[in-house]
Amino acid sequence: MAKKISILIVDDEESVRDSLYNWFIEDGFRVDCAENAKKALTILESDQFDIILADIKMPGMDGLEMLRRIKSIKPDSIVIVMTAFATVDTAVKALKDGAYDYVTKPFDPDDLTHLIRNATKQISLADENENLKKKVISLENVEDLIGKSEAMKDVLREIESVAQTNSSVIITGESGTGKELVARAIHANSPRKYFPFVSVHCGALTESLLESELFGHEKGAFTGAMYNRKGRFEMADSGSIFLDEIATISTKMQVELLRVLESKTFMRVGGNKEISSDFRVICATNKDLKNMVENGTFREDLFYRLNVVNIQIPPLRDRKEDIPSLVDYFIKKYCTSMNKPPATIDSAALKRIQEFNFPGNIRELENMIERAIVVGNGKKIGLQDLPLEKTFVSSSAESLDDFEKAFVLQILNKYNWNISRTAKALKVDRVTLYNKIKKYDLKLADQR
Amino acid sequence: MSLPNITLISYGYFEKDLLEKTAEAVIQEFQCSVGVKEGHMDLSEFYDPTRRQYNGNALLKLVDCLAIPDSLKTLGLFNVDLFIPILTFIFGQAYLGGNTGIASLYRLSNKRYGISGDDRFLAERCIKEVIHELGHTFGLIHCPNPTCVMRSSTYVEDIDQKNQNLCNKCRDEYISLTGL
Numbered sequence: 001m002a003k004k005i006s007i008l009i010v011d012d013e014e015s016v017r018d019s020l021y022n023w024f025i026e027d028g029f030r031v032d033c034a035e036n037a038k039k040a041l042t043i044l045e046s047d048q049f050d051i052i053l054a055d056i057k058m059p060g061m062d063g064l065e066m067l068r069r070i071k072s073i074k075p076d077s078i079v080i081v082m083t084a085f086a087t088v089d090t091a092v093k094a095l096k097d098g099a100y101d102y103v104t105k106p107f108d109p110d111d112l113t114h115l116i117r118n119a120t121k122q123i124s125l126a127d128e129n130e131n132l133k134k135k136v137i138s139l140e141n142v143e144d145l146i147g148k149s150e151a152m153k154d155v156l157r158e159i160e161s162v163a164q165t166n167s168s169v170i171i172t173g174e175s176g177t178g179k180e181l182v183a184r185a186i187h188a189n190s191p192r193k194y195f196p197f198v199s200v201h202c203g204a205l206t207e208s209l210l211e212s213e214l215f216g217h218e219k220g221a222f223t224g225a226m227y228n229r230k231g232r233f234e235m236a237d238s239g240s241i242f243l244d245e246i247a248t249i250s251t252k253m254q255v256e257l258l259r260v261l262e263s264k265t266f267m268r269v270g271g272n273k274e275i276s277s278d279f280r281v282i283c284a285t286n287k288d289l290k291n292m293v294e295n296g297t298f299r300e301d302l303f304y305r306l307n308v309v310n311i312q313i314p315p316l317r318d319r320k321e322d323i324p325s326l327v328d329y330f331i332k333k334y335c336t337s338m339n340k341p342p343a344t345i346d347s348a349a350l351k352r353i354q355e356f357n358f359p360g361n362i363r364e365l366e367n368m369i370e371r372a373i374v375v376g377n378g379k380k381i382g383l384q385d386l387p388l389e390k391t392f393v394s395s396s397a398e399s400l401d402d403f404e405k406a407f408v409l410q411i412l413n414k415y416n417w418n419i420s421r422t423a424k425a426l427k428v429d430r431v432t433l434y435n436k437i438k439k440y441d442l443k444l445a446d447q448r
Numbered sequence: 449m450s451l452p453n454i455t456l457i458s459y460g461y462f463e464k465d466l467l468e469k470t471a472e473a474v475i476q477e478f479q480c481s482v483g484v485k486e487g488h489m490d491l492s493e494f495y496d497p498t499r500r501q502y503n504g505n506a507l508l509k510l511v512d513c514l515a516i517p518d519s520l521k522t523l524g525l526f527n528v529d530l531f532i533p534i535l536t537f538i539f540g541q542a543y544l545g546g547n548t549g550i551a552s553l554y555r556l557s558n559k560r561y562g563i564s565g566d567d568r569f570l571a572e573r574c575i576k577e578v579i580h581e582l583g584h585t586f587g588l589i590h591c592p593n594p595t596c597v598m599r600s601s602t603y604v605e606d607i608d609q610k611n612q613n614l615c616n617k618c619r620d621e622y623i624s625l626t627g628l
Contacts, residue, residue: 013533019505105534
């Protein structure tokens with residue numbers, strides 16, 4: 001339901017107050033009146049009004065002084081000043097002091113209607129803007145970066161310190177570690193957060209497509225260029241541009257990119273007009289750029305231009321203590337998106353997940369949990385819901401014995417500790433299996 | 449059970465036919481009985497020579513004082529140019545949720561705008577204005593629906609664009625406010 005707009009009328013003439021009061025009440029506004037500036041300021045201390053309609057000529061404090069006081073308390077207040085003595089000077093003075101508009105008594109009914117309609121529109125736009133800003137903040141919150149491990153704390157600290165600057169950042173880490181999420185977190189915490197975050201996956205585009213994507217193109221620049229098109233650098237004006245898989249760009253593009261980064265100006269493909277854009281560059285790669293520089297496949301000057309700050313995201317296997325909270329997060333996320341009641345995970349399944357080394361990192365874990373929620377019973381995620389058997393390799397296995405222990409335990413769990421079936425699967429006899437259980441002190445998950 | 453009564457009091461000369469048509473429309477819209485009376489008052493004391501108009505606030509107050517005691521609502525009809533101190537002119541005004549309203553035909557006639565007179569237009573505008581002000585006395589506020597009679601009108605063209613009836617939303621509101 002639309003918010004009811006409130007109006008405070010401040011005028012020393014009773015007939016004016018009454019007329020305006022009746023007029024606005026009939027329009028459905030919430031209205032209050034004050035006969036002088038002092039009373040108006042007292043009312044404003046305890047109540048909030050969207051629009052204040054104030055006379056300039058009043059005994060005691062005049063409307064202009066009241067306007068200044070209201071603006072010093074609440075700068076975004078909409079104050080419309082009115083007077084029977086119209087002079088350009090007072091109008092200019094009132095507007096300079098922050099009045100929303102200026103009207104001369106008596107007004108044409110249509111003028112008053114338009115004035116209030118425009119002010120109301122401004123209020124609803126300001127409210128909408130405020131709500132959208134809140135939404136942006138909640139959408140791009142660093143809370144999405146889950147993890148309390150020391151490694152993640154370091155990453156969060158780095159994000160926080162680098163966000164306030166304009167420096168270029170390279171985010172490195174294995175595939176699936178959340179490099180784009182870190183880039184978004186840097187943007188969301190930077191002064192550029194209310195401007196666009198433009199993401200480009202360099203690896204997914206051919207050289208010519210990437211050029212047109214980054215710089216834009218003019219109509220007729222190439223076959224199929226039917227319209228003028230803004231490039232990503234232009235779209236990212238005042239915001240941040242995220243270049244994912246930066247190591248995949250060609251040598252020619254590296255040269256062009258370096259020039260753009262140095263001058264912050266570029267031309268659209270097929271264009272002859274120089275366009276400038278104020279953007280911040282955040283790059284990501286899973287390759288060793290320094291090594292590429294040494295091999296001559298990545299330009300040294302571009303590397304140093306981009307590598308002002310480097311954030312290294314640790315692989316999931318190096319921060320296993322974060323796995324329970326990540327699992328919880330993904331369970332909540334997918335239960336909500338699939339409209340399912342909140343599920344839990346049993347301890348054996350969680351332990352198994354923690355033993356897994358996740359070559360695909362968090363992306364793999366996320367997919368695993370999503371699958372478990374789809375195929376599971378919806379209440380508790382168990383071992384049977386996890387696709388770990390085929391790919392299972394114990395990361396803690398540093399010796400053949402460790403590996404054998406983990407493997408035997410895995411097969412025992414798979415067959416619910418049915419000794420005959422497990423022995424058959426391992427192609428050993430039951431006695432050998434009993435000996436292994438004894439040797440490695442293996443126990444059912446619930447008994448541990 | 450007798451229907452609640454609305455009284456229209458004409459101050460000045462009005463065509464009998466116009467008053468009858470207006471009364472009929474009010475009966476139909478509010479399902480009330482309507483009485484039409486002639487009123488007499490000296491309007492000169494409400495005249496503001498600097499503005500060359502009549503003070504709507506003062507007239508409304510007086511009509512309220514002279515209201516027929518048995519009548520649920522009273523509306524004074526005038527033929528003079530009305531103003532309130534803050535606005536250059538008004539077509540009419542009423543006490544929101546009160547008993548009294550006023551309306552003037554002065555700015556409703558085509559002749560006022562240099563166009564040849566048309567009684568049909570004048571009657572339609574008069575009906576809409578009277579129903580609009582009576583709507584306020586029943587507690588109805590301005591309606592955003594462009595065809596609803598409770599839509600705010602600042603020019604005669606605005607009056608011409610709306611219907612002479614309450615929209616469904618205002619009709620429901622009227623029923624809930626009055627129980628009629």
